[in-house]
Amino acid sequence: MRSNLFSLEKMDGQERLREALEMRGFLVEKDGPFLALTSGSSKADLVDVKRLLNSLNIPIFWNDDRFQLLTNKFPVIMMKKITAYRGEEFPVSMEGYHFRWRAFVNRKHGLKVDALKLDPYISSFVKAVNQAGIPCLAGCDGHLKFAPNLQFSGVYSGAWFQVIKEQYLNDLELNYTWKVEYRGGSGSKLVACKGGDERWDTHKIYGDTLKMAYKLKDYADEIKSRKACSFKRNVQMKEEAEFYRVNGRFEELSEWMAKVSE
Known part of the structure; x- marks a missing residue:
């Protein structure tokens, strides 16, 4: 695992948010002062990121499809809420x-x-x-x-x-x-x-x-x-x-x- 307590201590809030989203399966990259999903993301991922962050009452500023955390701090407990966010069952089919x-x-x-x-x-x-x-x-x-x-x-x-x-x-x-x-x-x-x-x-x-x-x-x-x-x-x-x-x-x-x- 990339993150450890020492590296987390050095991260600002935005970096911690990015790390938590990546651990939850979202493909996130830095885009200037913002974060954005990469091209490997599904169409639903952007909608789901918005829904996830909103459900956890995380203060976010949105600029089209890019987003920014509106605080310098992001506690570990919030990271855990993102990484442990429950998945949804879906049918798997193949041709x-x-x-x-x-x-x-x-x-x-x-x-x-x-x-x-x-x-x-x-x-x-x-x-x-x-x-x-x-x-x-x-x-x-x-x-x-x-x-x-x-x-x-x-x-x-x-x-x-x-x-x-x-x-x-x-x-x-x-x-x-x-x-x-x-x-x-x-x-x-x-x-x-x-x-x-x-x-x-x-x-x-x-x-x-x-x-x-x-x-x-x-x-x-x-x-x-x-x-x-x-x-x-x-x-x-x-x-x-x-x-x-x-x-x-x-x-x-x-x-x-x-x-x-x-």
Whole structure:
């Protein structure tokens, strides 16, 4: 997690507000004296930011789509109210083309998922995966009952994330083991794994997802560029990829992607 008590003490109110919104899954950037949502945001995110800030009675000045905190201080308790703001359930659906090689290759960017439709302790991670150009449909923080997970769009997205995870995220000290699994309606998902007698811990889940989210955001442009330069719609590459997918040889698919993208 980027923030700690020392760094928070050095932040002014506007910086704390930006940090809290980013932790809740909104993609926020500085725009002069204002804050603004980045291009990776969904259409609903701007409406939801306004609704969220208004519901918490946070004093904000709006200048079109940009906003500014009208106080120099922003207490940690208000940051926690933003980061823990409850998500809303929504249906996740996929079309058959999501599983095709052509769809994987053609998509240069991730999906624009509404931040407030995601669970609070995994929303930033879902947004970061999409920001890195890997289509991620949704995420669940498990509600301390089930394993936290992310749902990728098709098998190829999951296999590509496995490559990215091994090359960019394996040096992170995480509380749980996160593995890509290839089953379920979306084709692939990332799942947190714990010991048999261990209980799920919100702080540990949040710590893991934020560490991975921040790392992916730092390398998002590089990851998108690697994908665009490595995978093509030519017949030979399509046949190789489809061979692994159709025969359920997903680990080999990921290994093949790693070699192609070297």
